[in-house]
Amino acid sequence: MNGAIAVVGIGADGWDGLPENSRRALRTAEVLIGAPRQLALLPGGDCPGERITWPSPLRPAVPGLLAAHQGRAIAVLASGDPSFYGIGRTLAETVGADRLRIHPHPSSVSYACARLGWPLEDTETVSLVARPLAALAAALHPGRRLLVLGEGPETPARVAALLRETGWGGTRIRVLEQLGGPAERLLDATAADWPHERTDALHVLALDCARDPDTLRLGTVPGLPDEAYEHDGQLTKRYVRAATLAALAPAPGELLWDIGGGSGSIGIEWMRAHRSCRAIAVEKSAERAARIARNADALGVPGLRVVTASAPDGLAGLPTPDAVFVGGGLTAPGLLQACWDALPAGGRLVANTVTLESEAVLAEGHRRHGGELIRLAVSTAVPVGGFTGWRQAMPVTQWSVTKGSEQA
Secondary structure, eight states: OOOOOEEEEOOOOOOGGGGHHHHHHHHHSSEEEHHHHHTTTTTTTTTEEEEEOOOSGGGGGGHHHHHHHTSSOOOEESSSOOTTSHHHHHHHHHHOGGGEEOOOOHHHHHHHHHHHHHOOOOOOOEETTTSGGGGGGGOOOOOOOEEEEOTTHHHHHHHHHHHHHHTOOOEEEEEEEESSSSOOEEEEETTOOOSSSSSSEEEEEEEEEEOOOOOSSOOSSSOGGGGGGOOSSOOOOOOOOOOOOOHHHHOOOOEEEEEOOOOOHHHHHHHOOOOEEEEEEESOOOOHHHHHHHHHHHHHOOOEEEEEEETTGGGGTOOSSSEEOSOOTTTTTTTTHHHHHHHOOOEEEEEEESSHHHHHHHHHHHHHHOOOEEEEEEEEEEEETTEEEEEEHHHHHHHHEEOTTTTT
């Protein structure tokens, strides 16, 4: 392959742990690029190429650094498997996968599962490398086994603190350091009793998740308990929320606009449907926008983007959505049309209302574009004297429609 870049995975066992094809790529490289720790693992006599340390931040520097050594044989060092939360993805997105020759090494996750006796296919991995700590919250479920990729020596202590603060103090934490190398070590304690402020920087955390008895149980499907949210009353209630997410039908990688975000519940539960789902909440109230961000952190989707603006003006310049939910502001001039115009063919629009004025807007949208117009009514059993009766919440009118190719 002309101009190919060798991407060589290396573990804590260094040169001794590399197969011959990986060693050959490093021996013949004129330029060796990697982190200082990785470069230090290579013997000078066997690997005479020029050694270059990655600058920080790394990603913006990749194109220029590779271009500066164009025409020379380049080898890039990576920790473990370069294609598993590693430099392999960045390089493929920057120069194209066809220019890469990847030489994988066992990943830290493979090593960890081997040490713990956990089946790799049943073990979820959460990376906290360059990601918010709050991202861990969405993966916490009783009895689940998680592997967490840490960013530095303070990560285990930060994870333990998060678990204690969110009602998961009984979770067993094992930190596996320097996996595969001569300095391999295991640290073991619960989150409630975690004693280590710092660990080795090269580590994986293994969590046996245990929820404290009084901690609110959160499932994996839409319709989380209303108590899971901080709100001021502007909240799509649980059963209507579940029906709304079913109509929106999130799929991996899709983007939602949540217009009139309120407490952020629709966007949050859209993102909880799959780790690659994305959402933008548009909310004109700064107080509510801040509340949405807090809810997103607490429920494990800190990547939810919050735009503090009125719609439709605040929609200008946003990336094209796969689906749009309108939970407020339907009577704002041009809002519904702006949402419809933003959708590509196959995009979905769902809008809810409890007022007659907004209901008329939905009826007109249904007349023009089709789709489904329904009314959702939820009643709750409550005491009536010495008996029990039904108390009905305000009915919600919902319009859902998929944009056809002839309408795009």
